Amino acid sequence: MDCGNGARARQHVFLLPEYLKDASKKMKSGLMFVKLVNPCSGEGTIYLFNMCLQQLFEIKIFKEKHHSWFINQSVQSGGLLHFATPMDPLFLLLHYLRKADKEGKFQPLEQVVVDDMFPNCILLLKLPDLEKLLRHVTEEKEIDKKKYYKYSKEKTIKWLEIKVHQTVSALKTNNVNVSARVQATAFFSGDQVSSDKEEDYIRYAHGLISDYIPKELSDDLSKYLKLPEPSASLPNPPSKKVKLSDEPVEAKEDYTKFNRKDWKTEKKNSKMTAAQKALAKVDKSGMRSIDSFFATKNKKIGKI
Amino acid sequence: MDLGELDRDSTSRCRLNSPVPAVCRKEPCVLGVDEAGRGPVLGPMVYAICYCPLSRLAHLEALKVADSKTLSESERDRLFVKMEEDGDFVGWALDVLSPNLISTSMLGRVKYNLNSLSHDTATGLVQYALDQGVKVAQVFVDTVGPPETYQERLQGRFPGIEVTVKAKADALYPVVSAASICAKVARDQAVKNWHFVEKLQDLDADYGSGYPNDPKTKAWLRKHVEPVFGFPQFVRFSWRTAQSILEKEAEGVLWEDSPTGDQEGSGRIMSYFSKGPRTHPHLPHRYFQERGLESATTF
Amino acid sequence: MESSDEAAVEKCRVHLRPGTLCDAARATLHLLPCEVLVNGPAPVERFFTPAIRQGTDGLEVSFRGRRLRGEEVVVPPGLEGYVMVMEEKGEGVGKDFSEGSSNLREEQELAAPPEALERDFDRFMGATASFSRFTLWGLETIPGPDAKVRGALTWPGLAAAIHAQVPED
Numbered sequence: 001m002d003c004g005n006g007a008r009a010r011q012h013v014f015l016l017p018e019y020l021k022d023a024s025k026k027m028k029s030g031l032m033f034v035k036l037v038n039p040c041s042g043e044g045t046i047y048l049f050n051m052c053l054q055q056l057f058e059i060k061i062f063k064e065k066h067h068s069w070f071i072n073q074s075v076q077s078g079g080l081l082h083f084a085t086p087m088d089p090l091f092l093l094l095h096y097l098r099k100a101d102k103e104g105k106f107q108p109l110e111q112v113v114v115d116d117m118f119p120n121c122i123l124l125l126k127l128p129d130l131e132k133l134l135r136h137v138t139e140e141k142e143i144d145k146k147k148y149y150k151y152s153k154e155k156t157i158k159w160l161e162i163k164v165h166q167t168v169s170a171l172k173t174n175n176v177n178v179s180a181r182v183q184a185t186a187f188f189s190g191d192q193v194s195s196d197k198e199e200d201y202i203r204y205a206h207g208l209i210s211d212y213i214p215k216e217l218s219d220d221l222s223k224y225l226k227l228p229e230p231s232a233s234l235p236n237p238p239s240k241k242v243k244l245s246d247e248p249v250e251a252k253e254d255y256t257k258f259n260r261k262d263w264k265t266e267k268k269n270s271k272m273t274a275a276q277k278a279l280a281k282v283d284k285s286g287m288r289s290i291d292s293f294f295a296t297k298n299k300k301i302g303k304i
Numbered sequence: 305m306d307l308g309e310l311d312r313d314s315t316s317r318c319r320l321n322s323p324v325p326a327v328c329r330k331e332p333c334v335l336g337v338d339e340a341g342r343g344p345v346l347g348p349m350v351y352a353i354c355y356c357p358l359s360r361l362a363h364l365e366a367l368k369v370a371d372s373k374t375l376s377e378s379e380r381d382r383l384f385v386k387m388e389e390d391g392d393f394v395g396w397a398l399d400v401l402s403p404n405l406i407s408t409s410m411l412g413r414v415k416y417n418l419n420s421l422s423h424d425t426a427t428g429l430v431q432y433a434l435d436q437g438v439k440v441a442q443v444f445v446d447t448v449g450p451p452e453t454y455q456e457r458l459q460g461r462f463p464g465i466e467v468t469v470k471a472k473a474d475a476l477y478p479v480v481s482a483a484s485i486c487a488k489v490a491r492d493q494a495v496k497n498w499h500f501v502e503k504l505q506d507l508d509a510d511y512g513s514g515y516p517n518d519p520k521t522k523a524w525l526r527k528h529v530e531p532v533f534g535f536p537q538f539v540r541f542s543w544r545t546a547q548s549i550l551e552k553e554a555e556g557v558l559w560e561d562s563p564t565g566d567q568e569g570s571g572r573i574m575s576y577f578s579k580g581p582r583t584h585p586h587l588p589h590r591y592f593q594e595r596g597l598e599s600a601t602t603f
Numbered sequence: 604m605e606s607s608d609e610a611a612v613e614k615c616r617v618h619l620r621p622g623t624l625c626d627a628a629r630a631t632l633h634l635l636p637c638e639v640l641v642n643g644p645a646p647v648e649r650f651f652t653p654a655i656r657q658g659t660d661g662l663e664v665s666f667r668g669r670r671l672r673g674e675e676v677v678v679p680p681g682l683e684g685y686v687m688v689m690e691e692k693g694e695g696v697g698k699d700f701s702e703g704s705s706n707l708r709e710e711q712e713l714a715a716p717p718e719a720l721e722r723d724f725d726r727f728m729g730a731t732a733s734f735s736r737f738t739l740w741g742l743e744t745i746p747g748p749d750a751k752v753r754g755a756l757t758w759p760g761l762a763a764a765i766h767a768q769v770p771e772d
Contacts, residue, residue, distance in 0.1 A: 012687045024621030035613035041586045046600040059600035062755040070633040075645040085762035170764030207589045407668035503649040533650035541668025556640035595754035
């Protein structure tokens with residue numbers, strides 16, 4: 001069965017592009033998760049490389065409170081669902097190009113893409129057609145058949161504008177509700193309100209792209225796109241579902257002695273709720289996140 | 305008594321009835337309502353009605369029906385057979401409420417307590433008799449709690465019928481005694497032949513009376529706790545006895561409407577999901593927030 | 604910098620064993636509307652599966668005395684579901700990770716890659732199962748089209764547009 005020796009180990013539920021399966025038939029290695037700097041938040045973030053397909057993937061996690069998986073004959077707490085989707089590596093390269101630009105000179109890429117914190121960034125250099133990609137965001141010089149690059153904000157903004165337009169068309173075909181108004185009706189039902197204005201789409205697409213670029217660049221792009229500046233650029237709060245009443249309607253004269261009132265009081269009096277007690281019992285060794293695997297060992301290395 | 309429908313699916317409820325005696329459609333009838341298996345933590349609760357023409361009440365009394373609790377199982381079975389033999393003037397109907405139905409009702413988001421469930425079931429059975437053309441003139445109901453509000457409700461629902469709700473009605477009125485026998489025979493049979501939904505191994509049928517205070521029942525519950533699933537659906541999860549065994553011996557389960565402890569407590573649970581406070585207050589775009597998506601910084 | 608000593612250097616790679624993606628057997632998955640505070644074996648087939656009923660609209664089951672209503676969710680086209688587990692350190696070295704992959708591992712060890720992608724401090728993961736659909740359960744109501752997870756499933760479609768490389772002008 002699936003729950004042999006790894007029964008207590010955390011199981012990660014993933015959705016991967018189908019073609020990875022076929023590609024992996026020819027591979028022996030080179031499919032790997034690494035931590036790189038998130039170009040928007042600056043936090044270490046997990047990405048997936050396929051060195052055979054020379055492709056980069058972003059990992060998003062679906063996470064909603066109060067979920068768990070049953071996976072065959074096992075239970076997995078958390079109910080997380082991971083998505084790996086192809087990612088444009090330029091977003092990650094931009095982070096380094098902008099950083100290197102502070103020196104104000106043309107540099108070879110391998111001098112630009114260096115990171116003491118996230119040394120795996122050098123894997124980005126193995127991706128294909130970088131020269132072509134970099135033309136979107138840099139000025140280049142060639143000396144002795146070697147390419148030297150310098151970040152270009154103008155080119156980058158234009159590139160991002162195309163990204164925004166690409167995104168706008170996808171938002172339209174996918175019937176995403178981009179309206180700034182919070183609607184009581186469904187968000188994903190597809191009965192899209194036709195009155196959504198072009199400006200709403202552009203603002204929404206700009207917001208999405210902004211999740212892949214630093215704040216400063218997002219602001220510049222907003223100006224370039226002539227989006228109204230003020231609080232509108234703040235992310236709207238997500239819609240909340242109407243909560244049903246929690247008030248229990250209880251029997252007054254049950255002789256079953258199931259009296260929720262007593263039950264609640266009893267719970268309050270005890271220091272931990274049942275769930276917390278149960279949590280205390282949980283063998284957390286199987287719950288280590290992948291992150292802990294990334295970090296622990298390396299902390300030691302850092303200290304050596 | 306053929307409880308075949310219950311055997312086929314023991315997760316919901318099933319109604320069972322005798323043919324309606326022709327005379328009951330012509331003459332004014334007296335109808336008794338009683339229940340069996342309200343208190344136990346195991347098995348179904350059965351509601352029963354029994355009815356006969358007012359003119360034949362003496363014949364029913366002659367069967368020497370009595371409160372089912374004062375009778376042995378074999379006496380009850382014998383009396384039920386006699387009532388079946390008198391099917392030309394005695395009719396009955398049952399509603400078997402599975403323990404699963406009871407659990408899910410009582411533990412629902414909107415709590416449907418046992419009294420409401422009981423009252424609605426009793427009302428449903430009286431209505432059923434009316435729908436079958438039984439000329440119901442008088443209704444006698446046994447009750448557990450204070451009878452006044454219940455009587456008012458039933459009387460309001462059936463204004464053309466003389467309703468009497470009384471504690472110990474099963475001992476006072478033969479037609480209620482007869483209903484209590486029907487209910488008890490059905491409940492015993494259902495428990496004895498319980499069709500477990502689960503594929504259980506080494507099932508121990510020695511669960512005692514099923515009442516929460518019976519040590520045998522408690523021992524059976526403890527023995528059959530499954531850490532993730534709790535109990536088989538034969539158990540009423542909503543009973544305090546069952547709940548407290550689960551709290552001690554099964555894994556914790558949190559629902560979106562679970563009563564949360566103090567803030568400190570819920571904070572502790574949250575810290576298990578997201579490791580430590582986030583240093584960056586950057587919120588993902590609303591597209592991601594609305595879909596519960598975030599970048600994988602940790603898995 | 605003084606602080607660089609303290610900062611965690613994110614050097615480790617977690618290698619997903621490619622062979623496991625091909626070998627992974629189909630699994631049955633249910634996404635429940637509650638947090639079960641444990642990871643581990645659970646007799647789903649004995650307690651849960653036999654209690655599932657096809658109701659008039661959607662599936663019905665009970666869990667811990669609560670009524671659940673559910674529906675099948677098909678993984679969007681172009682995607683494949685996998686269940687993955689991190690190997691313990693040393694696991695998978697010198698022993699089969701999954702059936703049929705032993706030859707693969709030998710080959711791998713013989714033909715050392717030109718540049719070592721795998722270092723001794725890296726970790727390994729493998730797919731233990733695959734899926735193309737799962738059952739989504741809601742507490743007393745069918746999750747329906749507005750379920751957050753259904754919204755999340757539209758992400759790969761939009762991601763493709765955001766990350767499509769901009770053509771050269």
